[in-house]
Amino acid sequence: MAEAVVSAAASTPSLSAPAPLPVRAVLPWALFVGLLALIALYFVGAEQGATSVFAGATVHEWVHDGRHLLGFPCH
C-alpha cells in the first residue's frame, strides 16, 4: 500500500486539493468525540427543560441566558 500511496502522490500535483483522510481513520474519533460533544450540547441546550438527568433547576438557570440566545427552546 505504501508504494501505491507514494506513486499516487508523485503523479498528482499537490497544489490542488489535499487528499481525503480515510474514513476508517476519522470514524472512531467521530463516534467518541461526537458523542461527548452531543452530551455537552444537551446540557447547554436541553437539560432540566424538557428532560432532566439531575433534579432541580440549577443547570437550567446557570446556562439560562446562553440557552435562550443560542436559539434553544428554554421554558
Place this chain on the structure above:
Amino acid sequence: MHGSTVRGLLVRGMLAGLIAGLFAFAVAYVVGEPPVDGSIAVEEAQAAPEAHAGHGAAAAEEEEEAVSRPVQSTVGLATGVLVYGVALGGIAALAFSFALGRVGRFSPRATAALTAGAAFTLVYLVPFLKYPATPPAVGNPDTIGRRTTLFFLMILLSVLLGIAAVIIGRRLAPRLGNWNATLAASAGFIAVTAVAFVFLPANDDAVKAGFPAALLWEFRLASVAIQAVLWAVFGIVFGVLAQRLVAPRPATAGTSAEQAVPAVG
C-alpha cells in the same frame, strides 16, 4: 498517522471553537443581554397582576433565587456559549475531516470556511427560520417538551438534508459541471426544506400575544449575530490552523510519503 492528523484537527477545532466562543460571548453580553433583561422586565410586569396564574411571578421568583441575574448574564452566559463553541468546534472539525478532499478542489482553509458556513446554515439558520429563538418569559412552559423535540428534529433534518445535498451535488458534478451541480443541489435542498417547513407543526404558542414586537426583533437579531460571529471566527481561525496542519507541501519525488494521504476506502 491519519489518526494523529484527525486528532490534531480535533484539538484545533475545539481550540478554534473556544476562541470563537469568546467572541460570541462578547457579542452576546453586549447586544444579547439588553433584550434578555427587557424580556424579564416584561414578564415581571405581566406576572404582577396575575400572580395566581402559577407560572408567572412565583416561578420567576424561584428562578431569581436559584442563580442570580448578575451570575446568569456573565459566568452563566459564558459557560453556555463557550461549551457550545468547543463542542460544535469539535463536531465541525470532524465534519471537516470527512469533507477535506471530498467536496471539490478546495484548500484546507477554503474547506474550513465552507464547513463553518454549512454549520451556521444547517445547525442554526435553517432551524431558526422554522423555530426561531425566543426570549425568556415568552414561551408557554407546558409546551417545552414538544418545542424541544421539534427543534432538535429540525436540526437533525436540516443537517441530514444538507449532507444529502452535498453528496448529490458531487454526483451531479461530472454531468452538469461544478457550478450547475452546486446550483441544482442547493435548489433541491431549499425545495425539500420548504416542504418540510410547510408540513412540520407550527410553533405559534412559543410567543405570547402582546409581547413587544420590537423587543422580540432585537432579541432575535442578537441571536443571529451571536451565531454569525461564532461561525465566522471559527471558520477563520480553524482555517488558519488546519491549513498549517494538512496543507500539501510542494511534493519532491520520493520524499512525499508522509504527506500523501489518498483515500483507500
